[in-house]
Amino acid sequence: MALDKITRVSGRAVCVPGNDIDTDRIIPARFMKCVTFDGLGEFLFYDVRKNADGSDKPHPLNEPRFKGASILLSGMNFGCGSSREHAPQALQKHGFRAVIAEGFAEIFLGNSTTLGMPCVTASREDIARIAAAVEKDPTLAVVIDLVAKTVSFAGQSAPIAVRESARDALVNGRWDPIGELIEGASDASAIATKLQYMSA
Amino acid sequence: MAKTLFEKVWDAHTVRTLANGQTQLLIGTHLIHEVTSPQAFGMMRDLGLKVAMPHRTFATVDHIVPTDQVSEPYADPLADAMIKELRRSCKEFGITFFDRSTGKQGIVHIVGPEQGITQPGTTIACGDSHTSTHGAFGAIAFGIGTTQIRDVLATQTMALGRLKVRRIEVNGKLRPGVYAKDVILHIIATLGVNGGTGYAYEYAGEVFDRFSMEERMTVCNMSIEGGARAGYVNPDETTFSYLKGRPYSPKGAAWDSAVARWKAVASDPGCTYDDVVKINAADIAPTVTWGINPGQGVPITGTIPDPLKASSADERSSIEEALAYMKLKPGAPIKGTKIDVAFLGSCTNGRLSDFQEVARFLKGRKVAAGVKAIAVPGSQGVGLICAELGIDKVFRDAGFEWRSAGCSMCLAMNPDKLVGDQLCASSSNRNFKGRQGSPTGRTILMSPIMVAAAAVTGSVADAREVFGVSAN
Numbered sequence: 137m138a139l140d141k142i143t144r145v146s147g148r149a150v151c152v153p154g155n156d157i158d159t160d161r162i163i164p165a166r167f168m169k170c171v172t173f174d175g176l177g178e179f180l181f182y183d184v185r186k187n188a189d190g191s192d193k194p195h196p197l198n199e200p201r202f203k204g205a206s207i208l209l210s211g212m213n214f215g216c217g218s219s220r221e222h223a224p225q226a227l228q229k230h231g232f233r234a235v236i237a238e239g240f241a242e243i244f245l246g247n248s249t250t251l252g253m254p255c256v257t258a259s260r261e262d263i264a265r266i267a268a269a270v271e272k273d274p275t276l277a278v279v280i281d282l283v284a285k286t287v288s289f290a291g292q293s294a295p296i297a298v299r300e301s302a303r304d305a306l307v308n309g310r311w312d313p314i315g316e317l318i319e320g321a322s323d324a325s326a327i328a329t330k331l332q333y334m335s336a
Numbered sequence: 337m338a339k340t341l342f343e344k345v346w347d348a349h350t351v352r353t354l355a356n357g358q359t360q361l362l363i364g365t366h367l368i369h370e371v372t373s374p375q376a377f378g379m380m381r382d383l384g385l386k387v388a389m390p391h392r393t394f395a396t397v398d399h400i401v402p403t404d405q406v407s408e409p410y411a412d413p414l415a416d417a418m419i420k421e422l423r424r425s426c427k428e429f430g431i432t433f434f435d436r437s438t439g440k441q442g443i444v445h446i447v448g449p450e451q452g453i454t455q456p457g458t459t460i461a462c463g464d465s466h467t468s469t470h471g472a473f474g475a476i477a478f479g480i481g482t483t484q485i486r487d488v489l490a491t492q493t494m495a496l497g498r499l500k501v502r503r504i505e506v507n508g509k510l511r512p513g514v515y516a517k518d519v520i521l522h523i524i525a526t527l528g529v530n531g532g533t534g535y536a537y538e539y540a541g542e543v544f545d546r547f548s549m550e551e552r553m554t555v556c557n558m559s560i561e562g563g564a565r566a567g568y569v570n571p572d573e574t575t576f577s578y579l580k581g582r583p584y585s586p587k588g589a590a591w592d593s594a595v596a597r598w599k600a601v602a603s604d605p606g607c608t609y610d611d612v613v614k615i616n617a618a619d620i621a622p623t624v625t626w627g628i629n630p631g632q633g634v635p636i637t638g639t640i641p642d643p644l645k646a647s648s649a650d651e652r653s654s655i656e657e658a659l660a661y662m663k664l665k666p667g668a669p670i671k672g673t674k675i676d677v678a679f680l681g682s683c684t685n686g687r688l689s690d691f692q693e694v695a696r697f698l699k700g701r702k703v704a705a706g707v708k709a710i711a712v713p714g715s716q717g718v719g720l721i722c723a724e725l726g727i728d729k730v731f732r733d734a735g736f737e738w739r740s741a742g743c744s745m746c747l748a749m750n751p752d753k754l755v756g757d758q759l760c761a762s763s764s765n766r767n768f769k770g771r772q773g774s775p776t777g778r779t780i781l782m783s784p785i786m787v788a789a790a791a792v793t794g795s796v797a798d799a800r801e802v803f804g805v806s807a808n
Contacts, residue, residue: 155654158769171418183775184769224481250481250483321388321491324362324388331362331364
């Protein structure tokens, strides 16, 4: 199946500030009792968005003005902790198409890329500038350009960094590697037969 | 040319370079559990794919199992559906399943080593970030997402970028009352929760040379808490004697040739590392966390940090956020913090030696009034040996609830959960907000012996004082 070539992501943005936002916070473990990823979107950031009785806490994602945002802004080490793909799945099912942060945890970045959701880094100052512009006008279009490696907003522009293997996979429409891996499967079994522990 | 273990294992399992520059890496051993695999099997069915090497995938059930109920159906219909789904998928795709009826079930990172499936020089993947545990054997072990589980099921390979290697050497002697858990909490507090991003950690030095396999597993387990995707210890005689005679270990002549291969896979003298960090064992104290990530730790004799004394605005806000959540006072000693729950178990510290060591000190003691204490063996195998040795009785007599094997209160996807803002002294690996099942629940990470000390005193305590551990 042909995958979309993801060269740019354009949309409204919302900032969920903080460093080390872990995957338990993104999707609490109790919502992983499921056999499909469908429906995870409504539980995104659940425990920081909702009180025990289901009423809203103050949180950017609860503010009507940020409804429909598809680009998430955050701090350092975003997505640390568990390997649960439920975290990027919940973001994607909630409507997010990309994340701009100061840095990402390794497994989260890989999982997101495989879902076609770019994780790009920008400097703290630039993220603060975007957040300020969005705060002023939440309807503002923020455009991530993976070819030019820039993010533009409100007539301004800032550089972004993307891991090269992820950027290549996204812009060339090969972010889900299953097709390529299957092509290599016979080479893989040839190596496996030479490894004693795999043939036993 | 001299190579690290990581390079040797990576090279031996490299299938080819993919178009985006990543490596198609052969995964020798694939471990699965009920939480992150059902969607992968769903994708397999949707795409009409077969499991490429079903004999190289092993399944067990750990996250959702109730530790106080063995019979099915489980009280929680969602949990019940998940175990049945895994059973169905294993049957359909021809995968070995260490189900609860086999007596071999347990936390996936305890079962693999226990069965002798985890071996030196191999690549291992599992849909769980604590897969790094298996690195204790000199394997390169990766936590992966569900789509990657699909990739491994369908092709026995996955796409991955090569990691850099940081050698972390801990030399000298640990002081009495200092354990493997303290070593890794100290490493994470030193290098930071994202200090390992892009790295595999090679743990080495005199302390690791002396460590048992179970102690090595405790350290490798929490590599991911330091941001490292993988962590390993070079295999040695300790590794080989642990593996000898286990169900999936090589036998007879195959054993001898395996040991020769395993010896050869260790990092060569004179190999080059991307980074080297040296830590003096004597500098490591019994360590406990005070915050909401595993890097926020202090020696038990230390005080809760004061945000006003923070060295940066960033640090200040992260201390403030943590203390507001933990309801702790800046500047106060961490020792004496009242606890509600004591949890002993998890893939970090749910092994035989953890319970053995605690039992030595717990004998004749009682859990403090008002503290709920639970001990959860990491596998049915661990539970069985504890019963044979009378260890379960020591725990029960002390007032601990002795449960059956599972992840239990480490992540509370089962009935074992904190309630409200209860504070838990926990031998597990994460103190994130809400981690132990209550959105306002609080976790203090520590070694098993420190959990026991907290359980019997009712507050965070120095196990060396409580149990009279001295330098003599």
